[in-house]
Amino acid sequence: xxxxxxxxxxxxxxxxxxxxxxxxxxxxxxxxxxxxxxxxxxxxxxxxxxxxxxxxxxxxxxxxxxxxxxxxxxxxxxxxxxxxxxxxxxxxxxxxxxxxxxxxxxxxxxxxxxxxxxxxxxxxxxxxxxxxxxxxxxxxxxxxxxxxxxxxx
Amino acid sequence: xxxxxxxxxxxxxxxxxxxxxxxxxxxxxxxxxxxxxxxxxxxxxxxxxxxxxxxxxxxxxxxxxxxxxxxxxxxxxxxxxxxxxxxxxxxxxxxxxxxxxxxxxxxxxxxxxxxxx
Amino acid sequence: xxxxxxxxxxxxxxxxxxxxxxxxxxxxxxxxxxxxxxxxxxxxxxxxxxxxxxxxxxxxxxxxxxxxxxxxxxxxxxxxxxxxxxxxxxxxx
Numbered sequence: 001x002x003x004x005x006x007x008x009x010x011x012x013x014x015x016x017x018x019x020x021x022x023x024x025x026x027x028x029x030x031x032x033x034x035x036x037x038x039x040x041x042x043x044x045x046x047x048x049x050x051x052x053x054x055x056x057x058x059x060x061x062x063x064x065x066x067x068x069x070x071x072x073x074x075x076x077x078x079x080x081x082x083x084x085x086x087x088x089x090x091x092x093x094x095x096x097x098x099x100x101x102x103x104x105x106x107x108x109x110x111x112x113x114x115x116x117x118x119x120x121x122x123x124x125x126x127x128x129x130x131x132x133x134x135x136x137x138x139x140x141x142x143x144x145x146x147x148x149x150x151x152x153x
Numbered sequence: 154x155x156x157x158x159x160x161x162x163x164x165x166x167x168x169x170x171x172x173x174x175x176x177x178x179x180x181x182x183x184x185x186x187x188x189x190x191x192x193x194x195x196x197x198x199x200x201x202x203x204x205x206x207x208x209x210x211x212x213x214x215x216x217x218x219x220x221x222x223x224x225x226x227x228x229x230x231x232x233x234x235x236x237x238x239x240x241x242x243x244x245x246x247x248x249x250x251x252x253x254x255x256x257x258x259x260x261x262x263x264x265x266x267x268x269x270x
Numbered sequence: 271x272x273x274x275x276x277x278x279x280x281x282x283x284x285x286x287x288x289x290x291x292x293x294x295x296x297x298x299x300x301x302x303x304x305x306x307x308x309x310x311x312x313x314x315x316x317x318x319x320x321x322x323x324x325x326x327x328x329x330x331x332x333x334x335x336x337x338x339x340x341x342x343x344x345x346x347x348x349x350x351x352x353x354x355x356x357x358x359x360x361x362x363x
Contacts, residue, residue: 105320
């Protein structure tokens with residue numbers, strides 16, 4: 001565990017990193033980015049917390065069972081969205097005309113509208129959840145193993 | 154300013170792959186072998202992205218783009234997939250090296266080759 | 271003996287790589303781009319997204335993303351399986 005200045009600054013900075021990562025995941029169909037890139041940004045914030053506080057403290061906050069449930073649910077939502085349009089093709093974009101995420105932007109260049117692109121933003125969220133939970137679990141397991149403690153269950 | 158002479162990115166990718174093959178064939182330390190595999194991954198990703206470049210074109214995104222041709226978009230999607238797969242394989246290799254070190258006590262690939270109980 | 275065989279194979283490989291790289295199309299002018307022209311032309315009407323790379327990753331080539339998510343899941347499971355503690359194996363179970 002590092003000194004008190006480092007712990008306070010890390011507590012303040014994690015909020016901004018979380019908001020920036022969620023912005024890049026949510027606007028994946030308008031700007032460069034998407035699920036994998038935003039998930040990697042949030043995991044780098046979690047690694048910063050892991051360095052500032054020791055891994056013994058972080059084990060109380062991130063339990064293995066919660067991380068496992070979040071990662072599995074991310075994969076399941078992705079597969080359910082892929083199977084939803086099985087009437088036509090396997091990965092059919094089923095939400096394209098409906099008022100939930102339907103809407104087609106104007107052809108050519110122009111500022112984008114958030115409520116477009118059908119099933120793509122939901123898939124971005126599912127993949128982002130999967131990447132965050134998976135890579136956080138890997139980094140936490142490596143830090144706990146090399147400091148000699150037991151990994152729970 | 155969009156004239157790159159002599160196919161520089163292709164030659165840089167070939168140089169990266171050549172150096173990584175030298176490391177994998179001739180070095181014995183396990184950590185150096187893992188660094189060689191990571192360098193091989195970087196060389197292949199660079200080659201894949203620079204295959205789809207068009208001189209003087211813009212990024213393939215329609216939000217506020219000035220008019221003109223666009224760069225090919227399928228190699229960029231394939232490179233994204235390749236980067237994520239390389240991260241996963243590298244994490245698995247590193248944990249195996251940690252277990253080998255705990256079991257045999259050495260990081261030399263010649264000495265930890267014989268299997269004992 | 272091993273050094274000489276390794277050196278010869280490395281030399282052959284490097285000569286192959288450099289000569290193959292100089293034989294493909296010059297940098298900046300690809301020549302077989304019919305599929306990419308169709309995708310850039312019609313991605314906004316068929317999928318409704320402004321980002322052509324995201325449309326390719328999740329709509330035109332969604333099966334590759336499914337395979338990649340499976341690989342990520344398998345690697346995380348393998349890492350968490352290999353890093354169990356050593357105290358439990360010494361107690362016998």
